[in-house]
Amino acid sequence: MQWRPELSRRHFLGVSAAATLGLMGAPLRAQTGPKRGGHFRLGVGGGATTDTLDPANWKPFMTSYGHALHGYLTEVGADGVLRGEVAESWEASPDAKIWTFKLRAGLEFHNGKSLSAEDVIASLNHHRGEGSKSAAKAILASVVDIRADGPDVVVVELATGNADFPYLLDDYHLPMMPAKDGLADTSGVGLGGYVLEMTDFGVKASATRFANYWKPNAAWFDSIEVLAIHDATARTNALLTGQIHAMDRADLKTIHMLERNQGIEITSIAGTQHYTMPMLVDQAPYSNKDLRLALKYGIDRQQFLDTILRGYGQIGNDHPISPAMRYAAKDLPQRAYDPDRAKFHFEKAGLSGTKLSLSTAEAAFPGAVDAAVLYQQNLAAAGIEIDVLREPNDGYWDNVWTKKPWCTAFWSGRATEDWMFSQVYASGTEWNDTRWGNERFDELLLKARAELDENLRGEMYAEMQGIVHEDGGVVVPVFANYVGAMSRKIGHGTIGTSWALDGYRSTERWWFAEEA
Structure with a gap:
């Protein structure tokens, strides 16, 4: 083949x-096409x-x-x-x-x-x-x-x-x-199109254009700089004051500030990114399936979408396969907010009176702290009490994610169902951030990967989504659009959906535009 x-x-x-590109603010200025030159500064969360x-x-x-x-x-x-x-x-x-x-x-x-x-x-x-x-x-x-x-x-x-x-x-x-x-x-x-110049991990890294890069229509900048700016407000201010030319993970609470600025373009890309609350299922009490179900029924997904994402996304169903993907289980019933069922499963788990702790930080995803507080309020209606532990942004992914028993996180998603499931949900994988395993799931994963019959493959992926939905150790409330912003000095073509920042290739695909 x-x-x-x-x-x-x-x-x-x-x-x-399913990809959508939202271009907000002032009318688009005319561009004469890509041109070489300039120093591009990118702020990432x-x-x-x-x-x-x-x-x-x-x-x-x-x-x-x-x-x-x-x-x-x-x-x-x-x-x-x-x-x-x-x-x-x-x-x-x-x-x-x-x-x-x-x-x-x-x-x-x-x-x-x-x-x-x-x-x-x-x-x-x-x-x-x-x-x-x-x-x-x-x-x-x-x-x-x-x-x-x-x-x-x-x-x-x-x-x-x-x-x-x-x-x-x-x-x-x-x-x-x-x-x-x-x-x-x-x-x-x-x-790649750029040669390493310097790295100051946790702060910034820079590179200069590679003279012998093989792609003729790529890597337009003379040099690039990537800056670590955890705080969304700080990233926004850096963009507004010209300290950076583009940023990822725009703060939806303050996006109206960017919308009013005629020199800023906002991009909203629907893809596979999803916000999660992973639990370490090899630790009590999260090893109890009824507790996991209680926490899944105890979140108001529509409120999450409206309040945290300002509508920039879609409701999730406690598994990682986007509604836009080829084998999305469209017949899987959507789990709704149900405080009574959440309370039932919590009591069935024998945990009445137990207080849980949810670790979070803005480094997890924009609005993660507010999301945790909203979740706390949702669960309170079911009689489930949780403490929201605000962790430092610096080192969150090293010290909290996969270390603390319950936290907030996000996944950019993957291009295929097998890729997402294999990397994050198969038993024993390095990035299985719940340490969850299921024998039937693993069996189906191997069979579906090699199955050439599209219908049979779809049936297996649908069953796998159902298994994660029911038994898995993760709450997936929403799929979030990739929402970023850039100076209108930056030119670009169609923005890709496979990862954030144009498939993480913004430094290669974008350029300084000529003014109209």
Whole structure:
């Protein structure tokens, strides 16, 4: 089976069709098209002193900066079509177990080394093996062998067929790095449009344009700078005063300030991003299914959407598959706010009188603290008392997420159902942030991945969504649009839906626009 763009489009059509771009404020000014030059400054709501150049452990701050430095085997375009990036083309065996990737000729790393198959092998193997702590380990868990077939061909053999495998290689943890003594060089040397200049983790990082970048119509800026600005108000003020040119995760409580500014453009992109409240199910009392059900019935999702998101999203149903995705379980009953049922399950769990603690910070998602307080009020109507613990923004993802028994979090989502489930919900995966496991779920995950019959595959994914909805350790109240803002000095084309900030490729795809 040889890759063709029209086949790839079908895999991503659900999310692409749901994408919306809101352009608010002053009328759009005329643009003459992309041009080179300038120093671009991006403010992101993440970053910690524990950040690293090793992509195996990238978190929000490094995803934007890392995409500037690196290239990937595949790329989900702004139009939702999967394309080759480092890989020029690929073919699959009839059972989708063996994938053969032809590498693009003439690609050069920032250190002058020419790309070869050994670099791809080292880059993928960096995330494999028993000792790997990579967030992408689960993505490559089915890989049994990676080998070269000459200097520019890489063959990947899977234990079971996976029709979506090329999509997985766009995961932001899987950039191509130069091989050094058979291992991947994680020093930041890449194939991307920009060369590492400096990093001050938790504060900022900068890079300059790579003179020998292979893409002719990309990486328009002379230099870029990514700044970690956790506080949404501080990010907004930085944009309004010209200290940054663009920002992610706009504060919806104060977005009216940006809407009134004629020099600011607001973007609202519907995709797979969702806000969550994960529980560690290997710790009491969250190991009790009735408690988990009590907390799921105890949240007013419509109020959450209206109050926290100002309508910029859709209601969730306690599983991670967006309504826009291909195999969304549209027949799964929507869980509604029901204080009486929440109280019933809480008492059935034997927890009457028990006070719970929910850890939160604005670093989790914009409005997370207000969301936790709103949730506290919702649960009070069911007789469930919780303390809202406001944690420091700095280090939240290292010290709270997956460490505290119940917290607020968000996921940007993934392009396919298998990708999301494999990385976050399969038993024992590194990024399973509830430590939840379900034997039937794991069985269906393997079967669905290799199933070529679309109807059967859809039935299995629907059952899996039902299992997480009923048994899982996460509350998913809403799917949130990617809402950001930028100076009207910045030009851009269609903004992609696969991740935030134009698929985390804003530094490559955007430019300084000419004034009308």
